[in-house]
Amino acid sequence: MNNSITRLFLPAIILWSMLSCTNKDEIIITAFKEFPEEIKGCACYFSRTKEELYKGSYIFTDDNSEFGFISINGKMTKLDLVGYEETDEKHWIKIFSNSQYEITVVSQQKWQVDQMWHQTSVITIKDKKGKIVTESIHAFGECGGC
Template structure:
């Protein structure tokens, strides 16, 4: 099960963070967080998972992102809903493939990327 979590202490500065909906977002309970180029974080079945990423893995113009390591594949898609200064709001869908179980978890997401 994909679980929500507060902002990881390692993430500072520019980042993307998404919750299942606007209420969880406002309560800072996220299902996905990344730091714009080094690591992405999700929480599955009670375990925090950190997946390495590279800068440029995210295209804000059409809001698509795919991250993968030996155990997981995370993909996100959606659309930009607004933009202010250096922050962009998005709505979309997050899908996590757990490779060893051949199990997929999908959830709607609401959140932002910015500095």
């Protein structure tokens, strides 16, 4: 009888201990399909892959002037644009911040078609506790639509 109870409860205890040990402060960039209503007109938006970009699955967007949005752990997070530097005509750095995170977007323009600039970027997220996550986007982001 005792052996049957062990076989029954041991997997449940192991699973519970594994789940309780997960890091609740983990930063995971999650994709979103809908732009926040504040994003109108000119905007930049980024996806992990070219396919995701064309399917409308994004990991970051900004209004190209005041604020940006990123989905972290499934929650849409708004940040203010606090810094912008154009290092040359094809490279720029944007820094966004709020009470929880600071996000740096380093972009390189690949080509331009009409009012759309296609680029690759690296997004770095730093939480206010000092944890850093870097997401390298190997495909496309676009800025434009003005």
